[in-house]
Amino acid sequence: MLPFGSVSLPITFTDSEREASDSDTDPRGLGPRVSRLSGPAARARATPVSTDARLLAIATEHLTRLGPKRVTVVAVAAEAGMTHANVYRYFPSKDALLDAVAGRWLRDLETELAGIADAPDPADDKIERFIGALATAQSEMLTHEPNLFAVHLDATVASRPIARRHRVRLRTLVERIVEEGIGTGVFAARDRERAIAVIFDxxxxxTHPVAIQHDADVPRDLLDARLGAVIQSIQRSLRTGTF
Known part of the structure; x- marks a missing residue:
């Protein structure tokens, strides 16, 4: 603190100190400059996008624009500013890279379906909503994101890991609904495995991408009517236990 009656002189900087004022160091030698950023802006600055996330973003854009056959690891690497050999440190193949892109869409779908399975609705209503959501999401994917659907279809046909994991998660959710239905008496079925098989078959x-692709030219209203009839048949079988 200045003695009483003294005069405070203004602080002046040399040219070099003025240049240093734009850096992260306090020009008066008082240690690191305190950032003016706070909250989300500071966190965004402190947390750069990971390399694999950046590669996925580039691959997603290339897939949307070019289609799966024309996407190349070399082009993705070039846009990311690295060699294609470096990309393989994160994704061992082009299929693995594209499957990771499709995997983000599948995880969002699985989250939506899990919300249906965990809802407080009766089990027979859940089955209707579950099958409807699974069918609609993939049909809309084919219509609005055909290149992404092509990756999903190819991964399913080739039974690649991303498709196998997706099937396991779907089965787990359906099994949860069936067990709840049996436990609450909504379903008369006692053979859980047969009930699950009936639903998927x-x-x-x-709901299967191969069949959805095959019916791509069938009018939407006709498919919806057929799906509604199939769901009613599934519900009736589960309620009565007759397969």
Whole structure:
């Protein structure tokens, strides 16, 4: 503190100190400059985008614009400013890279379906909503994101890891609904495995990407009517226990 009656002189900087004022060091030698950023802006500055996330973003844009056949690891690497050999440190193949892009869409779908399975609705209503959501999401994917659907379809046909994991997660969610239905008496079925098989077998045409691709030219209203009839048949079988 200045003695009483003394005069405070203004602080002046040399040219070099003025240049240093734009750096992260306080020009008066008082240690690191305190950032003026706070909250989300400071966190965004402190947390750069990871390399794999950046590669996925570039691959997503290339897939949307070019289609899966024309996407190349070399082009993705060039845009990311690295060699294609470096990309393989994160994704061992082009298929793995594109599957990771599709995997983000599948995880969002699985989250939506899990919300249906965990809802407080009766089990027979959940089955209707579950099958409808699974069918609609993939149908809309084919219409609005055909290149992404092509990756999903190819991964399913080739039974690549991303497709196998997706099937396991779908089965787990359906099993949860079936067990709840049996436990609450909504479903008369006692054979859980047969009940699960009926659900997937009967809805195959509307929920499997191969069948969805095959019916791409069928009018939407006709498919919706057929799906509604199939869902009613599934619900009736589960309620009565007759397969």
């Amino acid at each position: 009967a809805s195959y045409r509307f």
